[in-house]
Amino acid sequence: MRTINQFFSKIREINQRYAKPTVEMSRGVKFSLALLRVYLFLLVVLMVYKFITVLKVV
Amino acid sequence: MDFFSLLYYRFKKVWKAVRLYLVIAGPGLVVMIADNDAGGITTYAATGAKYGYHLIWFLLLLIPVAYYVQEMTVRLGAVTKRGHAEAIFESFGAFWGWFSLLDLMIVDWLTLVTEFVGMTAALSIFGVPAWLTVILVVLLMSIIVLNGRYWTWEKIALGFCLLNLIYIPAAFMVNPSIADIASHGLIPNLPGGLTNELFFLLMANIGTTIAPWMLFFQQSSVVDKGLQEKDIKMGKIDTFIGAIITVAIAIFIVIVTGTLLNGAPIDDAATAAKLLMKTNHYVGAFMAIGLFDAGLLGAICISLASSWAFGEIFGWAHSLNTKVKEAPWFYISFLFTLITAGVVPLIPGAPLVLITLFVQVVAVTLLPAALVFLILLLNDKKTMGEYANTRLQNIISSVIVGSIIILSTMYGVSALFPNIFQ
Numbered sequence: 001m002r003t004i005n006q007f008f009s010k011i012r013e014i015n016q017r018y019a020k021p022t023v024e025m026s027r028g029v030k031f032s033l034a035l036l037r038v039y040l041f042l043l044v045v046l047m048v049y050k051f052i053t054v055l056k057v058v
Numbered sequence: 059m060d061f062f063s064l065l066y067y068r069f070k071k072v073w074k075a076v077r078l079y080l081v082i083a084g085p086g087l088v089v090m091i092a093d094n095d096a097g098g099i100t101t102y103a104a105t106g107a108k109y110g111y112h113l114i115w116f117l118l119l120l121i122p123v124a125y126y127v128q129e130m131t132v133r134l135g136a137v138t139k140r141g142h143a144e145a146i147f148e149s150f151g152a153f154w155g156w157f158s159l160l161d162l163m164i165v166d167w168l169t170l171v172t173e174f175v176g177m178t179a180a181l182s183i184f185g186v187p188a189w190l191t192v193i194l195v196v197l198l199m200s201i202i203v204l205n206g207r208y209w210t211w212e213k214i215a216l217g218f219c220l221l222n223l224i225y226i227p228a229a230f231m232v233n234p235s236i237a238d239i240a241s242h243g244l245i246p247n248l249p250g251g252l253t254n255e256l257f258f259l260l261m262a263n264i265g266t267t268i269a270p271w272m273l274f275f276q277q278s279s280v281v282d283k284g285l286q287e288k289d290i291k292m293g294k295i296d297t298f299i300g301a302i303i304t305v306a307i308a309i310f311i312v313i314v315t316g317t318l319l320n321g322a323p324i325d326d327a328a329t330a331a332k333l334l335m336k337t338n339h340y341v342g343a344f345m346a347i348g349l350f351d352a353g354l355l356g357a358i359c360i361s362l363a364s365s366w367a368f369g370e371i372f373g374w375a376h377s378l379n380t381k382v383k384e385a386p387w388f389y390i391s392f393l394f395t396l397i398t399a400g401v402v403p404l405i406p407g408a409p410l411v412l413i414t415l416f417v418q419v420v421a422v423t424l425l426p427a428a429l430v431f432l433i434l435l436l437n438d439k440k441t442m443g444e445y446a447n448t449r450l451q452n453i454i455s456s457v458i459v460g461s462i463i464i465l466s467t468m469y470g471v472s473a474l475f476p477n478i479f480q
């Protein structure tokens with residue numbers, strides 16, 4: 001139990017340490033990150049769709 | 059200055075450069091040659107068997123692709139003294155950091171399983187049971203990594219890189235037609251037109267040339283070796299030589315299978331080795347030894363890429379220059395990844411085909427993100443200073459990265475939906 005607590009406190013510490021991005025958030029950077037989010041979202045949708053179709057076949 | 063004095067002066071200068079290169083050489087060579095892992099050998103063997111020498115020109119195009127992507131990690135590592143995972147966390151925040159780290163962990167573990175599959179299949183040709191191969195590999199890799207010195211680890215890894223050159227004598231032993239290689243292989247052509255099958259194979263060749271773990275591995279390796287800004291030039295040369303060697307090895311594999319197995323259906327490199335043994339025992343044996351070595355090199359680098367990344371983020375000591383007592387979590391995570399991946403091929407009925415498929419799909423989620431982060435980080439002038447990307451470097455790397463993202467996405471999607479591009 002203590003180890004699990006230590007693990008989660010470590011995760012919280014990491015999240016705090018890296019809470020603020022240090023890279024300058026120019027328009028180019030913001031656009032790239034937004035595009036990346038859309039790309040990954042579409043990929044996840046495709047994977048979920050595939051998973052559901054496979055489940056239906058099974 | 060007379061002629062001989064000038065000649066001596068020039069020789070001394072070149073020799074000094076060579077000596078400096080030999081000190082700095084390592085990360086670029088190891089990552090590039092390890093790129094020809096078990097999956098890579100299978101892809102090249104299948105390319106040669108299916109299309110003969112016709113796609114050698116395409117492999118040559120992959121030299122600048124591999125070089126331009128990987129040299130950015132050299133600059134980033136040498137300037138920031140941070141691994142790729144830490145750089146992403148710090149520059150883009152915890153969300154993108156966790157995404158990259160967890161994705162890397164999954165991709166690396168799955169890829170490691172495919173390396174073990176390749177190694178066990180390779181040694182089974184010589185009658186070695188799979189369980190014995192796994193035990194031997196885990197022991198060997200533990201000895202290499204746990205020695206407590208980066209220098210020793212790197213030199214041993216370079217030794218295994220040398221063994222990867224076994225495909226060169228194999229190619230000469232099959233007596234290929236040089237005229238056919240020149241006329242069919244060096245002139246760009248698409249045999250039979252751009253069919254779905256050819257497109258899939260081209261994408262597989264690109265996919266095997268640039269893998270997510272390579273970015274994380276080389277940057278961490280540059281940091282662990284302690285390369286400085288002044289070493290960047292030699293680090294880039296090291297990467298360029300590595301890119302040439304890795305593509306050269308790929309071409310020699312294509313020549314071997316293109317000469318002896320042209321038209322044979324090849325699903326994996328072990329099948330190619332078995333078929334080659336029927337025609338030429340030594341060439342088949344060389345193919346099997348090369349496959350084992352490729353799997354081993356891949357496993358060495360991939361397992362380290364994960365451990366380095368975790369060490370960077372969790373703040374554990376994470377250098378190969380540390381003893382086990384000083385960096386227990388670094389070595390525990392290394393061994394944990396290695397042993398759990400090694401056990402999978404031993405499980406009867408393990409879904410190995412599904413795992414191979416899954417590697418391609420998950421890699422597609424990580425690779426574009428890691429590449430985009432790489433370019434953005436190289437444009438952060440505040441951190442990179444004079445080593446930031448120039449306009450020309452941005453144009454070249456953006457074209458390469460854009461092409462890789464489009465093609466690898468199509469590769470991943472076609473792995474999910476095999477008939478989508480028909």
